[in-house]
Amino acid sequence: MRLENKTAIVTGAGRGLGRGIAKKLAREGARVVVADMADTDETVAEIIEAGGAASGFQVNVSRQEEVQALIQYAVDTYGGLDIMVNNAGINRDGMLHKMPVENWNVVIDVDLTGTFYGTQEALKVMRAQERGRIINISSGSWLGNIGQANYAAAKAGVVGLTKTAARENARKGITCNAICPGFIETDMTLKLKEVNDGAAWDSMMQRIPMGCAGKPEDVGNLVAFLASDEAAYITSEVINVGGGMIV
Numbered sequence: 001m002r003l004e005n006k007t008a009i010v011t012g013a014g015r016g017l018g019r020g021i022a023k024k025l026a027r028e029g030a031r032v033v034v035a036d037m038a039d040t041d042e043t044v045a046e047i048i049e050a051g052g053a054a055s056g057f058q059v060n061v062s063r064q065e066e067v068q069a070l071i072q073y074a075v076d077t078y079g080g081l082d083i084m085v086n087n088a089g090i091n092r093d094g095m096l097h098k099m100p101v102e103n104w105n106v107v108i109d110v111d112l113t114g115t116f117y118g119t120q121e122a123l124k125v126m127r128a129q130e131r132g133r134i135i136n137i138s139s140g141s142w143l144g145n146i147g148q149a150n151y152a153a154a155k156a157g158v159v160g161l162t163k164t165a166a167r168e169n170a171r172k173g174i175t176c177n178a179i180c181p182g183f184i185e186t187d188m189t190l191k192l193k194e195v196n197d198g199a200a201w202d203s204m205m206q207r208i209p210m211g212c213a214g215k216p217e218d219v220g221n222l223v224a225f226l227a228s229d230e231a232a233y234i235t236s237e238v239i240n241v242g243g244g245m246i247v
């Protein structure tokens with residue numbers, strides 16, 4: 001129970017990676033605000049059934065006033081904010097030369113600007129408390145990936161944002177790190193099973209040295225460590241969880 005008496009927010013926690021992260025933080029003793037644009041009931045119920053503490057909050061992370069309300073909710077409900085996990089993200093893949101500007105804008109708005117709002121609002125509380133952990137979910141795609149110009153640009157932006165936040169706030173007792181998942185089994189990636197009768201999925205498995213997709217818990221385990229006191233001297237890092245896929 002490394003996170004007892006800590007309050008955490010996890011965005012995009014209605015399903016997928018965010019749900020895995022929220023459940024792990026709750027198992028470690030944190031009170032978790034499960035934040036999502038979509039339904040949060042299932043994640044909250046799973047945490048409570050397992051004996052943890054959680055509440056749901058509806059938010060679109062690309063709207064600043066909604067993110068402000070989310071942070072305020074955590075402070076009002078639990079008395080502060082110790083751990084902010086900016087996980088909500090989307091993709092709209094397609095080759096750059098044909099990419100509609102709407103697909104560029106929406107991915108930047110959610111994945112990059114949403115992370116900016118979450119980081120900025122969390123910092124206001126954490127700087128006053130002189131403690132806190134910010135963990136931003138980037139992606140191995142930040143290094144560039146065919147069909148993901150918008151997503152790669154947003155996720156590279158998350159790395160720059162994270163490293164700057166880390167440096168600006170290191171003397172305030174706040175750490176800020178980014179995690180780059182490789183290929184984790186969630187609704188976002190399971191879509192690939194429908195492409196070419198599963199051939200696209202199989203070829204992805206061959207690109208992963210460990211030969212299989214990761215699980216949301218694999219990312220949750222790292223988030224819990226970075227959120228714990230054990231990681232107090234780790235900041236401005238970009239850590240891969242990719243079964244060897246990200247070089």
Ligand code: NAD
Pocket residue numbers: 011012013014015016017018035036037038059060061062087088089090110114137138139140180181182183184185186187188189
């Ligand atoms: P997912 O699509 O399964 O879940 C994303 C969740 O975010 C959903 O519950 C969705 O409702 C929520 N969401 C989307 N837009 C939102 C918004 N504007 N405001 C609030 N909530 C919003 O995706 P996932 O695979 O769980 O991905 C989670 C994060 O991990 C994303 O940032 C993604 O880019 C990143 N990531 C995933 C993988 C992977 O292999 N699955 C790899 C690298 C990075």
